[in-house]
Amino acid sequence: MTMNEKKKTGLENEQIESVKLKYVKLGYYYLVSNALHLSVIITLFCLIFLTHPSTFATQEMFLLSISMGFLAAIYSTRRPGRNVYLVNFACFKPGKDRMVGKELFLQLCNDSEYFTRESVGFIKKISERSGLGERTYGSTALMQIPVIKTMKEARNETEAVMFGAIDEVLGKTGVKPGDIGIVVVNSSLFNPSPSLAATIVNHYKLRQNVVTYNLGGMGCSAGIISIDLAKQLLQVHGESYALVVSTENLTSNWYKGNNRAMLVTNCLFRVGGAAILLSNRSSDRCQAKYELVCTLRTHTSADDRSYNCAFQQExxxxxxxxxxxxxxxxxxxxxxxxxxxxLGPSVLPVSEQLLFLATFFLRRALKMKIMKPYVPNFKLAFEHFCIHAGGRSVLDELEKSLGLLPMHMEPSRMTLYRFGNTSSSSLWYEMAYLEAKGRIKKRDRVWQIGFGSVFKCNSCVWRALKQIDPTMEINPWIDEIDEFPVEVPLK
Incomplete structure (x- = not known):
């Protein structure tokens, strides 16, 4: 190894250790912050016991009242507001006439006037390695020669997806459009005027004081951003329902060039969308499926590499x-x-947090480089994982990084295989898969992980309020769930 290579390796090792230290410091900060109130309570009990040991037993109820009041005061200052419930959700499933397998997709690309022979070969290679199956769904406008890439066709695509999902979720819950007080819509690259939120208000004739937000340009992680926004609004809003709609548009974003870095999106993205109905009404707890435990957003676009990793341009x-x-x-x-x-300090058992800190201390302070960094076991915190089905290689990497088992990755891999990358809505196809399989039991915890451009990684944690009976469900998997899981061939 040359001197330059040694220096380069040394710098890389220093950077890795620096990054690890940054993450540990962040985790330690959260851990200490959460432990502060507990230490105050313990100290208070010790002082009372040391100063008045003889009267401690006789004043047990008095001390208990003080401590309970103290805890209540802490809880009231830290509690974010109303509880938020997921009443139900729906995922759009297009008709069979919009189904596009690999052969049809390649034929459409080959017959297109836009792509060179070399580009078609590249598209074939990516498609074979993508993890997508033969029954994903394409846009009607893109399944024609020549492609009809117009604003009208783009609107038709998105409206069919949104209205289909919304109609289903309203039918499931029995909630009337007039009861909806908040609407949050996210579509990263298709943002027409009137907005998609306004389109929903107009179509369903929502009330005049409905609060609407239309999120754009936030990539595949925007679904959880929408949930987080709706949560914050519901926690300060009067009793109401919030409708969250997550979708993306293929027609307007079909790439017609031959730049390989841009052709990948054509191979992975497919038609899909989801509608989620949230509530802050305590009376809805009985019928709701899940309670929102927490959301956490991480945004790294201050770093140039992150900012440029997915860039829309000519x-x-x-x-x-x-x-x-x-x-x-x-x-x-x-x-x-x-x-x-x-997220770890909020969801992991204390034993896992201590193991992580102890391992770091041994490696850092005692220079025990032989010991590998300890990866917390998130399987102790969650029963189910819904990881954005962005692509096969991404899922492979996350399975390895988080130490997950094939069964934990099954919802994500099967969603990618059956529906493709449906952008921000993919997490809900995965949740629907778990429900159709009958795997959601009361008090189960579900971790949704979304990630997308520039770069954002967001988490959403749900707790099941009931056991989900698949025989009572209507979702895109129900009529074919017995066919899954399938073996996805390696190419």
Whole structure:
């Protein structure tokens, strides 16, 4: 090894250790912050016992009242507001006429006037390795030669997805459109005027004082951002329902050039969308499926690599597309580490937190480099995992990083195989998969992990309020769930 290579390796090791130290400091901060109130209570009991040992037993109830009051005061200052419940949700399932397998997809690309023979070969290679199956869904406008890439067709696609999902969730819950007080819609790259939120208000004739938000340009992680926004609004809002709609548009974002970094999105993304109905009404707890435990957002776009890892721009021939950087995987890994480091103290058992800190101390302070960094066992904190089905390689990396088992990755892999990358709505197809399999039991905890451009990694934790009976469910998996899981061939 040359001197330059040794220096480079040394610098890389220093950077890795620096990043690890940053994450540990962040996790330690959260741990200490949460433990502060407990230490105050313990100290208070000790002082009372030491100063008045003889009267401690006779004043037991008095001391208990003081401590309970103290805890209540802490809880009231830290409690974010009203509880938020997930009443129900729905995922859009297009008709069979919009089904597009790999062969049909390649044929459409081959017959297109836009792609060179080399590009078609590249598309074939990516498609075979993508993890997508033969029954994903495409846009009607893109399944024609030539492609009809117009604003009208783009609107038709998105409206069919949104209204289909919303109609289903309203039908499941029996909630009337007039009862909805908050609407949050996210679509990263398709943001027409009137907005998609306004389109929903107009179609369902929602009331004039409905609060609406339309989120754009926030990538595949925007679904959890929408949930987080709706949660914050519900916690300060009067009793109401919040409708969250997550979708993306293929028609308007189909790339017609030959830049390989931009062609990847054509191969992975498919039609899909979800509608989620949230409530802050205590009376809805009985019928709601889940209670929202927490949300956590991590945003790393202050770093140039993160900011540029998924960039919408023109190619050499002025065709607009989304360019995916080679740094995407490493950027995603760093964002995930930051997110789970912050989330860990809120969800992990104390034993796992102490093991992590002890391992770090032995490696750092005692220079025990032989010992590997301890990865907390998140399987002790959650029964189910819904990881954004962004692509096969991403899922492989996360399975390895989090130490998950194939059964934990099954909802994500099967969603990618059956529906493709449906952007921010993929997490809900995964949740629907778990429900259709009958795996959701009362008090089970579900961790949704979303990640997307520039780079964001967001977490959402739900607790099941009841056992989900698959025979009573209507979702896109129900009529074919017995066919899954399937073996996805390696290419």
């Amino acid at each position: 190619d050499e021939t002025n065709e607009v597309g989304v360019s995916l950087s080679k740094d995407l995987m490493s950027v995603a890994s760093e964002a995930l580490k930051a997110n789970i480091t912050a």
